[in-house]
Amino acid sequence: MSDSALPVVNHFINGTEYVSASGRTAPVYDPALGVQTKSVALANAAEIEAAIDAAKAAFPAWRDTSLARKQQILFRFRELLSSRRDELAEILTSEHGKVLSDAAGEITRGLEVVEFATGFPHLIKGEYSENVSTGVDVYSTRQPLGVVGVISPFNFPAMVPLWFFPIAIAAGNTVVLKPSEKDPSSANWLAALFQEAGLPDGVLNVLHGDKEAVDGLLTSPDVKSISFVGSTPIAHYVYETATQHGKRVQALGGAKNHMLVLPDADLDLAADAAVNAGFGSAGERCMAISVVVAVEPVADELIAKIQSRVAGLVVGDGRRACDMGPLVTEAHRDKVSSYLDIALEDGASLVIDGRGIEVDGDANGFWLGPTLIDNVTTSSRVYTDEIFGPVLSIVRVASYDDGLALINASRYGNGTAIFTNDGGAARRFQNEAEVGMIGINVPIPVPVAYYSFGGFKDSIFGDTKAYGADGFHFFTRQKAITSRWLDPSHGGINLGFPQN
Numbered sequence: 001m002s003d004s005a006l007p008v009v010n011h012f013i014n015g016t017e018y019v020s021a022s023g024r025t026a027p028v029y030d031p032a033l034g035v036q037t038k039s040v041a042l043a044n045a046a047e048i049e050a051a052i053d054a055a056k057a058a059f060p061a062w063r064d065t066s067l068a069r070k071q072q073i074l075f076r077f078r079e080l081l082s083s084r085r086d087e088l089a090e091i092l093t094s095e096h097g098k099v100l101s102d103a104a105g106e107i108t109r110g111l112e113v114v115e116f117a118t119g120f121p122h123l124i125k126g127e128y129s130e131n132v133s134t135g136v137d138v139y140s141t142r143q144p145l146g147v148v149g150v151i152s153p154f155n156f157p158a159m160v161p162l163w164f165f166p167i168a169i170a171a172g173n174t175v176v177l178k179p180s181e182k183d184p185s186s187a188n189w190l191a192a193l194f195q196e197a198g199l200p201d202g203v204l205n206v207l208h209g210d211k212e213a214v215d216g217l218l219t220s221p222d223v224k225s226i227s228f229v230g231s232t233p234i235a236h237y238v239y240e241t242a243t244q245h246g247k248r249v250q251a252l253g254g255a256k257n258h259m260l261v262l263p264d265a266d267l268d269l270a271a272d273a274a275v276n277a278g279f280g281s282a283g284e285r286c287m288a289i290s291v292v293v294a295v296e297p298v299a300d301e302l303i304a305k306i307q308s309r310v311a312g313l314v315v316g317d318g319r320r321a322c323d324m325g326p327l328v329t330e331a332h333r334d335k336v337s338s339y340l341d342i343a344l345e346d347g348a349s350l351v352i353d354g355r356g357i358e359v360d361g362d363a364n365g366f367w368l369g370p371t372l373i374d375n376v377t378t379s380s381r382v383y384t385d386e387i388f389g390p391v392l393s394i395v396r397v398a399s400y401d402d403g404l405a406l407i408n409a410s411r412y413g414n415g416t417a418i419f420t421n422d423g424g425a426a427r428r429f430q431n432e433a434e435v436g437m438i439g440i441n442v443p444i445p446v447p448v449a450y451y452s453f454g455g456f457k458d459s460i461f462g463d464t465k466a467y468g469a470d471g472f473h474f475f476t477r478q479k480a481i482t483s484r485w486l487d488p489s490h491g492g493i494n495l496g497f498p499q500n
């Protein structure tokens with residue numbers, strides 16, 4: 001089929017499909033089939049302006065909509081999303097490639113944030129002090145920012161937008177969401193569903209595009225904040241550019257997450273965790289474990305246990321009962337597999353080689369099986385780069401201190417985990433690891449919705465994390481009001497200073 005005969009994913013602006021006239025599109029693939037199934041519109045300047053204008057026009061009425069009404073709409077959105085999650089999971093799998101159970105898991109984590117956001121009246125309450133001077137009261141209120149921009153990555157096309165827009169909207173803002181161009185459809189589906197729940201037109205707009213759309217949001221004086229999730233170089237660029245344009249910014253970047261296995265750990269538990277966290281979603285998770293740091297003498301036994309588990313994994317089309325799907329694009333698959341050659345050049349050993357794996361799916365899919373590399377050196381790019389695929393490295397160390405030093409020397413600080421039966425060691429680790437999210441015998445410690453998500457170092461730029469209390473803090477600004485009402489018994493105008 002020629003490109004022009006394929007469906008086009010258009011923008012969703014002011015409550016309706018907005019057919020792009022930019023003449024620019026990007027291909028959208030079904031990764032398990034290895035074929036282009038759609039194109040996605042790439043916005044031009046007029047379309048960027050249309051999305052921002054729609055959000056700007058919707059803001060005053062949405063800001064002033066009662067908390068009770070906003071809450072009803074959020075509850076209805078929650079109900080619709082919960083009852084129609086299978087539909088969304090199908091969309092996710094067809095564009096991202098992750099297996100359906102994983103897609104369902106992504107939606108559940110997003111739903112948790114919607115549920116958290118329904119309690120927003122409690123989280124935007126202000127404070128009140130009576131009689132700070134005689135007859136003078138001071139109180140504060142948290143007010144929305146206005147139009148806010150959300151820019152999301154390919155690997156969680158539903159969950160990452162759901163980290164931000166329910167909270168932004170609950171707090172009274174209006175949103176322009178720019179999803180990844182690799183898997184764009186779920187954003188439109190979510191926006192249409194929210195509208196069905198009663199959200200007024202223009203409160204949530206989806207603008208598709210590439211760097212041009214992103215730059216349009218970063219530089220527009222009408223966009224008050226930017227929430228970004230993606231790779232570190234782009235997160236850094238987004239942070240610098242948007243702050244230079246006077247915006248509030250939270251930009252979450254890449255990761256390289258270590259799992260430290262102490263000699264006293266339950267190695268079956270650790271092996272299960274390494275396989276889940278290393279190969280789940282084909283390793284395309286910012287909280288994936290990509291390095292197992294084995295404190296000797298456990299490495300050989302742990303590797304054997306990981307090997308036997310991997311032997312039972314079925315790689316294939318996510319719509320079938322498989323454990324792991326393909327990578328998102330052919331180019332990404334090729335980039336990830338190039339690290340296997342680098343590993344060999346750098347003297348590491350390929351314990352499991354994921355190339356040429358037999359799959360339960362179409363031969364043209366973007367496949368790479370689980371890969372395990374032993375004796376990885378910390379100077380190798382296999383160790384230093386974020387590979388973002390099903391490639392798990394083993395680094396052998398002599399002690400807890402050596403393992404900790406390695407983790408703390410990483411430029412990233414998103415997530416990490418320790419596996420041990422020693423509570424004292426775990427407690428030291430939670431204190432000493434320079435990482436934003438810590439797991440103790442838990443490999444992927446993504447915080448629940450009422451805590452906040454975010455790392456340290458090059459895994460985040462900005463002070464405020466995603467969702468939880470930080471989310472409401474980010475999407476509101478505090479106003480303090482000082483007021484004096486004359487007591488009716490006063491009987492006249494008082495032009496003097498208040499009396500203490």
Ligand code: NAD
Binds near residue numbers: 160180209210234454
């Ligand atoms: P990416 O940085 O390539 O893209 C993210 C967004 O930025 C997309 O919307 C994309 O269109 C846009 N973009 C891409 N290039 C741009 C440019 N030159 N200028 C302006 N905008 C640009 O990331 P990705 O490949 O979609 O996602 C994977 C990355 O996201 C990984 O590095 C992963 O660790 C990271 N990630 C981090 C977290 C976290 O919470 N820290 C969560 C999920 C993903």
